[in-house]
Amino acid sequence: MPDFNPTEYAVPGFVALVLLEMLWARRHRRDAYEARDTLTSLAFGLGSTVSGLLFGGAFLALFLWVWQFRLFDVPWSWWGFALCFVLDDLKYYWVHRFGHRVRWFWASHVNHHSSQHYNLSTALRQSWTGFLTLGFVFALPLVLLGFHPAMIAICAGFNLIYQFWIHTEAIDRMPRWFEAVMNTPSHHRVHHATNPRYLDRNYAGVFIVWDKLFGTFEPEVRGEKIRYGIVKQLGSFDLLWSVFHEWIGIAQDMWRAPWKHKLSYLLREPGWTHDGSRETSDQIRAAWRERNGERENSVSSDNLVAGKPEAA
Numbered sequence: 313m314p315d316f317n318p319t320e321y322a323v324p325g326f327v328a329l330v331l332l333e334m335l336w337a338r339r340h341r342r343d344a345y346e347a348r349d350t351l352t353s354l355a356f357g358l359g360s361t362v363s364g365l366l367f368g369g370a371f372l373a374l375f376l377w378v379w380q381f382r383l384f385d386v387p388w389s390w391w392g393f394a395l396c397f398v399l400d401d402l403k404y405y406w407v408h409r410f411g412h413r414v415r416w417f418w419a420s421h422v423n424h425h426s427s428q429h430y431n432l433s434t435a436l437r438q439s440w441t442g443f444l445t446l447g448f449v450f451a452l453p454l455v456l457l458g459f460h461p462a463m464i465a466i467c468a469g470f471n472l473i474y475q476f477w478i479h480t481e482a483i484d485r486m487p488r489w490f491e492a493v494m495n496t497p498s499h500h501r502v503h504h505a506t507n508p509r510y511l512d513r514n515y516a517g518v519f520i521v522w523d524k525l526f527g528t529f530e531p532e533v534r535g536e537k538i539r540y541g542i543v544k545q546l547g548s549f550d551l552l553w554s555v556f557h558e559w560i561g562i563a564q565d566m567w568r569a570p571w572k573h574k575l576s577y578l579l580r581e582p583g584w585t586h587d588g589s590r591e592t593s594d595q596i597r598a599a600w601r602e603r604n605g606e607r608e609n610s611v612s613s614d615n616l617v618a619g620k621p622e623a624a
């Protein structure tokens with residue numbers, strides 16, 4: 313079995329590009345980087361690598377055990393890899409969607425979103441606690457289909473490397489055909505935004521087509537300032553709090569909730585409460601649409617009443 317982790321080889325490239333973007337930011341976007349935020353992101357990246365080393369072996373052992381029950385044998389060929397890459401990306405879309413819509417998964421994925429900045433170092437903000445969510449089971453169907461666990465790991469590695477460069481404000485738009493098919497800085501800025509229209513949109517890893525297919529695509533609107541981060545900002549650079557705050561929040565909510573609601577705090581979407589004391593992303597968006605729609609309607613009806621067409 314080949315022992316090859318593409319992400320490890322990419323690290324020098326990551327570092328070089330972060331430094332290059334810092335130089336760009338000094339001239340064009342002075343608030344793009346904040347030292348404490350970047351250090352937190354780097355610590356996340358390092359911690360997630362350590363966590364991967366500690367727990368990755370156990371997952372690999374499980375995958376290899378499941379491998380014996382495979383239905384087919386996908387060969388180590390170019391088309392095997394291509395098929396594996398596309399299906400792994402489809403798997404990524406769904407893992408990621410669950411990561412935002414089920415609080416149990418969000419508790420781990422929130423780490424990637426808690427920075428209020430958006431730069432290449434944000435890409436390195438990876439969770440330490442992914443192993444807790446058992447999200448890796450999403451890959452088991454691929455193993456059962458006959459893709460070797462090492463092939464899946466290599467594809468997942470390249471998938472992660474692809475996602476690095478889209479964490480930037482230095483690139484506005486890619487060519488139209490590229491924006492139509494691939495995940496891009498523009499699409500992923502939407503994913504990291506807390507503006508109501510952008511909440512829980514663009515879950516794609518490499519191919520944006522999944523969002524278009526499954527109804528979660530939202531294009532970036534020119535001229536609308538993006539607020540990055542999470543709905544309830546952390547307001548802290550304390551590393552351990554950053555890593556564990558949502559797990560602690562879940563524990564507190566479950567402790568306080570009546571018995572029949574306890575599990576919902578684990579399995580429903582972030583922001584859900586049994587007494588309506590917080591808002592989910594759907595509720596935030598609906599309220600925003602109502603406010604916005606009302607304003608738009610009143611403007612157009614005013615024009616109608618006045619009997620004159622809108623000035624061009």
Ligand SMILES: [Zn+2]
Pocket residue numbers: 408411412421424425503
């Ligand atoms: Zn996300």
Ligand SMILES: [Zn+2]
Pocket residue numbers: 424435479500504
């Ligand atoms: Zn991201």
